[in-house]
Each structure stands twice: as C-alpha cells, then as structure tokens.
Amino acid sequence: MDLEKHPQQPAAPAQSAPAGIRASDADRDRIADILRDAMAEGRLTAEEHAERVDAVYRAKTVGELEPLVRDLPTPGGGALPSSAAPYAYGPEAPTGPADNLVAIFSSSTRKGRWRVGGRTNAFSLFGSVEIDLTEALFGQRLTVINATSIFGSVEIKVPENISLRGSGTGVFGNFEVVTLESADPEAPVVIVNGYSVFGNVEAKPKRGKLITDLHNKLRKHLGH
Incomplete structure (x- = not known):
C-alpha cells in the first residue's frame, strides 16, 4: 500500500520555483543589508561589497539575488520573500x-x-x-x-x-x-x-x- 502512495507525493521541482519570481525592493534591501554586515565583519572587502551591491540592484529575480550571499551567513535563513508590485x-x-x-x-x-x-x-x-x-x-x-x-x-x-x-x-x-x-x-x-x-x-x-x-x-x- 505504501508503494501506491509514493507517486502521489508532490514533485521536488516545486521547491525551486521561487527562484524565478521577480525580486521586490524588500528582497534587494535584505540582501544589501547582509552584504553591509559582511563587509563590517571583514568577510568582504570594500571592492567586493561594491561589486555585489551593484549586482543586487541589477537583479531581476530572486534566483539572481541568492548567489550573492550564498557564501555568507544569512540571519533567519529561508527563502527570500517575494512580491510582484x-x-x-x-x-x-x-x-x-x-x-x-x-x-x-x-x-x-x-x-x-x-x-x-x-x-x-x-x-x-x-x-x-x-x-x-x-x-x-x-x-x-x-x-x-x-x-x-x-x-x-x-x-x-x-x-x-x-x-x-x-x-x-x-x-x-x-x-x-x-x-x-x-x-x-x-x-x-x-x-x-x-x-x-x-x-x-x-x-x-x-x-x-x-x-x-x-x-x-x-x-x-x-x-x-
């Protein structure tokens, strides 16, 4: 009986769908805050910070934002909130x-x-x-x-x-x-x-x- 239930499980790709959602101002500001804290802690140089911040405000989707902080600690974790105002x-x-x-x-x-x-x-x-x-x-x-x-x-x-x-x-x-x-x-x-x-x-x-x-x-x- 358990085998019959497995096909009814939702497919994994649904978890990655938010990456294609358009990024909001709040999304960008959250990433910019993480980058600012990282520079203050010495994790990023001033040049690295400037390059990443510039990329933040050029990003169009949540998926483009996430790689910018992938190697940094993110307070709260979890997926970025999204909106399409x-x-x-x-x-x-x-x-x-x-x-x-x-x-x-x-x-x-x-x-x-x-x-x-x-x-x-x-x-x-x-x-x-x-x-x-x-x-x-x-x-x-x-x-x-x-x-x-x-x-x-x-x-x-x-x-x-x-x-x-x-x-x-x-x-x-x-x-x-x-x-x-x-x-x-x-x-x-x-x-x-x-x-x-x-x-x-x-x-x-x-x-x-x-x-x-x-x-x-x-x-x-x-x-x-």
Whole structure:
C-alpha cells in the first residue's frame, strides 16, 4: 500500500520555483543589508561589497539575488520573500550605460530639469560633486547612485516624496544617507551606495521639494 502512495507525493521541482519570481525592493534591501554586515565583519572587502551591491540592484529575480550571499551567513535563513508590485516609472531595475560625474581638483554639478538615468557614478578626488534630483524627471522607478569621495565631497539632494535608501562606509570620513520611505507605492526609489576616504558623502531630502507629477497624482487620488 505504501508503494501506491509514493507517486502521489508532490514533485521536488516545486521547491525551486521561487527562484524565478521577480525580486521586490524588500528582497534587494535584505540582501544589501547582509552584504553591509559582511563587509563590517571583514568577510568582504570594500571592492567586493561594491561589486555585489551593484549586482543586487541589477537583479531581476530572486534566483539572481541568492548567489550573492550564498557564501555568507544569512540571519533567519529561508527563502527570500517575494512580491510582484507594478511599477509606474518604467523598468524596475537600472538599464543602459551609467552617467559619470567626476570632480578632480574641481567641481561637477547636475541640477535643474533633467532626466535621471538608471545608474550614476559620482567620483570626487579633492573636489566636489553635487547631484540635485529635486526637479529631475525619473524615467525609471529605481535609480542607483554609486558615490566615491576621496578627500572631497559628494552631495545628493532628493525630493521629500520619494524613497531614499543607501549602504556605504566612511574611512576617516563621513557616509550618511537620510533614509526615506514614500507613502506612495509608485514613487521612485533612489539607492546611494559607495564609500568615502577622508571625505564626505551625504544624501538627504531637500525640505519643501516634491516631485510635481506625484503631488498632482496624490491630489487626484484624494479627489481635490
């Protein structure tokens, strides 16, 4: 009788199905937290951390995220949670070539009405880089900024009604990201990663600045 029951057992492949599920922001943030802790514990070098974090925010599925922490201790263990929330600003992950802002014994500024790319590299060496997103146009929901400051500064300003997250380190310097979580589930998400050496990297909201289309959309939703 036992032999007759065995064919009715569910097939093993069902366990691997979640690997193909689209990764959510929460999935990526969980992996980024694990990588940050691993670097703080000396399990990863700063270069390894930067490479893996960049891969985290390019990953499209849960299966692409899991190998990034396979050789690291993962608190809680278990499969990554998943969701498939719709995106209103285009691709869910950065695509295309990165924009580069470089300041070596100089300054570089990007502000005003401009279209933000999916990925921006900001590098300051004895200089200053300013990125002002308060009037920018977001062509995609997720924007990643990789900021490196060596004896210089990188300053990033964002509107108050988007989500701002980040992960980085300061070596005899300052790396600060003022975390924001927008009440609008369709709001753009800006991720700031990197490090500073005898320098400063700072990302924060600019008081009173809102993305216009999000503001109008909220008013429409409330019936005003």
